[in-house]
Every structure is written in C-alpha cells, then in structure tokens.
Amino acid sequence: MLELAHITKTYNGSGGETVYALNDVSLRCERGSFVVIVGSNGSGKSTLMNIIAGSDTPDTGNITVGGKKLLSMPEHRRAATIGRVFQNPFQGTIADMTVMENLALAYCCGRGFTFKPALTRQLREEIRERVAGIGIGLEDRLTQSMSSLSGGQRQALTMLMATWRKPRLLLLDEHTAALDPRSADLVLNLTGRIVAERGLTVLMVTHSMQHAVLFGERLIMMHHGQIVYDIRDGEKRRARPSELIARFEELRRADRMDESVAGLLRAQYH
Ligand SMILES: Nc1ncnc2c1ncn2[C@@H]1O[C@H](COP(=O)(O)OP(=O)(O)OP(=O)(O)O)[C@@H](O)[C@H]1O
Numbered sequence: 427m428l429e430l431a432h433i434t435k436t437y438n439g440s441g442g443e444t445v446y447a448l449n450d451v452s453l454r455c456e457r458g459s460f461v462v463i464v465g466s467n468g469s470g471k472s473t474l475m476n477i478i479a480g481s482d483t484p485d486t487g488n489i490t491v492g493g494k495k496l497l498s499m500p501e502h503r504r505a506a507t508i509g510r511v512f513q514n515p516f517q518g519t520i521a522d523m524t525v526m527e528n529l530a531l532a533y534c535c536g537r538g539f540t541f542k543p544a545l546t547r548q549l550r551e552e553i554r555e556r557v558a559g560i561g562i563g564l565e566d567r568l569t570q571s572m573s574s575l576s577g578g579q580r581q582a583l584t585m586l587m588a589t590w591r592k593p594r595l596l597l598l599d600e601h602t603a604a605l606d607p608r609s610a611d612l613v614l615n616l617t618g619r620i621v622a623e624r625g626l627t628v629l630m631v632t633h634s635m636q637h638a639v640l641f642g643e644r645l646i647m648m649h650h651g652q653i654v655y656d657i658r659d660g661e662k663r664r665a666r667p668s669e670l671i672a673r674f675e676e677l678r679r680a681d682r683m684d685e686s687v688a689g690l691l692r693a694q695y696h
C-alpha cells in the first residue's frame with residue numbers, strides 16, 4: 427500500500443556539515459497495517475512523516491501509495507488521502523470556529539469544496555452522531571468555540587476530523603505527547619478504536635515504550651536517519667518496554683564508542 431524506496435533527505439547542520447535526516451530509507455507497509463515508529467530525538471521520524479505528507483521533499487527516492495506516485499503531488503492534494511495529527515492539539519483545529527464548523531470542514535476535505543459547506547440537517551446529525559461516538563459528551567458542545575475546549579478534547583476531535591473521510595493513510599506524530607496521562611489514554615484508545623473500525627493504514631510515532639508495545643502489529647526503530655530494527659506480529663506482541671529501552675542503550679553505547687574513536691583519531695593526527 428505504502429512504499430518508500432531509497433529515501434534520503436539531508437540538511438545543512440549549524441556548523442555547515444551535512445546532516446542525514448533520512449539515509450536511504452526503504453519501507454513497505456501493507457494496507458490496514460498499524461506501524462509504530464520509535465527512535466531517539468533527531469533520528470528522522472518527523473522528517474519521514476513530513477516527506478510522506480508533502481510538507482518536505484526528499485533529495486532522492488520514491489514514494490507510492492496504492493501504486494500512485496506521491497512525490498509529484500502537492501501537499502494540499504495529498505491531504506485528501508492522507509490524514510495527519512500533530513503533537514500540538516491546537517494545530518489540527520481552528521480556535522475561533524465552533525466545534526460543528528470545524529467538523530464540517532473535515533467533511534469538505536477531499537470533496538473539492540473550497541469554502542464551508544451548507545450545514546444541512548443531515549450533516550448536523552451525522553456530526554452529532556460521530557462526536558457522540560467519542561464518548562466524552564462533546565456532542566453537547568457543538569455550538570461552542572473550539573477554543574473553549576481542553577487540549578485532550580481538541581485532540582480527540584482532531585482524530586475524528588483526520589479520519590472523517592477514511593484516509594488511505596493516517597500519520598500520527600507524537601499526537602498524545604502534549605497531553606496529560608488521562609487525556610493521552612483517551613486519545614490513544616480512540617485512535618485504536620477508529621483505526622480498527624475503519625481498517626486504516628497507520629504510521630504512529632511515539633516516545634512512549636508502553637504505547638509502542640500496546641499499539642500496532644509492527645514496530646520500527648529509527649536511529650541516525652535509518653531503520654535499525656523492524657519487528658512484527660508475534661515478535662511485536664512479545665516485545666516489552668524494557669527490551670526496547672535496552673536496544674536504545676545499545677545504540678547510545680555504540681555512538682559513544684564511535685565518538686571516542688573519532689576523538690582518538692583526531693588527537694593522533696592533529
Ligand atoms: N528544517 C530543518 N533544518 C535543518 N535540520 C533539520 C530540519 N528538520 C530536521 N532537521 C534535522 O534532521 C534530523 C532529523 O530530525 P527529525 O525532526 O526528523 O527528528 P525526530 O526523530 O522527529 O526527532 P524528535 O523525536 O525530537 O521529534 C535532526 O538532526 C534535525 O536537527
């Protein structure tokens with residue numbers, strides 16, 4: 427369904443050096459798969475999401491979704507088939523519009539409308555029903571401004587909006603990291619429910635090893651712009667947070683060794 431072939435993305439570092447945000451990444455995800463992505467800070471997770479969504483372009487490589495080439499498609503056209511939820515709960519919704527108006531916009535997305543649709547009785551009912559499905563009483567607050575809601579409530583609605591039109595692909599970049607534990611659980615459980623009900627294909631970035639083992643049937647670990655660990659099915663089900671943390675430690679140890687060797691070589695030759 428989603429196929430990335432030899433994607434490389436470099437940036438200029440602060441000292442003028444080349445930073446490989448993604449270094450020859452290839453990845454194939456089947457339709458309906460829920461892939462969790464973990465990795466240390468700066469390992470390339472968000473760059474991967476940005477490149478798939480079209481908010482960034484790779485230096486080299488190809489991406490296809492359902493056989494269609496993605497890279498020639500501008501970001502706004504990809505938005506019709508790719509749903510996205512960011513870390514910041516205020517990014518996915520418009521603060522000074524009502525809850526109902528925000529959801530009406532989600533209904534528009536991908537239908538080629540460029541302005542607000544008429545809020546027909548039928549659409550209002552559909553919105554009420556779907557919001558009630560979240561199960562936290564937001565259906566009684568549809569006429570209130572989005573800014574009156576908490577971060578968790580907004581992120582729950584953003585999840586609903588991002589999946590309203592059944593996207594071919596859902597990208598979640600640490601979408602519960604800014605929430606308190608109770609709200610994070612609520613949004614994650616909602617995520618799991620929507621994904622299962624609608625059979626979505628998902629890439630979910632998280633720094634929580636608990637969430638990484640609980641969700642999805644495949645887990646990918648990134649390090650220095652590369653996929654260094656990729657487990658699925660039984661192996662994924664058996665994975666424990668402590669094992670993942672131990673793998674991170676191993677990678678850090680190897681980095682420290684590399685730095686020490688580089689330091690020694692510098693000392694020897696200068
Ligand atoms: N616009 C940019 N300009 C320069 N360097 C960038 C830019 N975006 C990302 N990078 C660099 O690319 C690398 C990968 O960054 P990225 O944001 O993808 O990491 P990440 O895995 O999402 O990290 P985090 O867990 O902190 O969110 C980092 O070294 C980062 O500094």
Ligand SMILES: [Mg+2]
Pocket residue numbers: 471472473
């Ligand atoms: Mg990131």
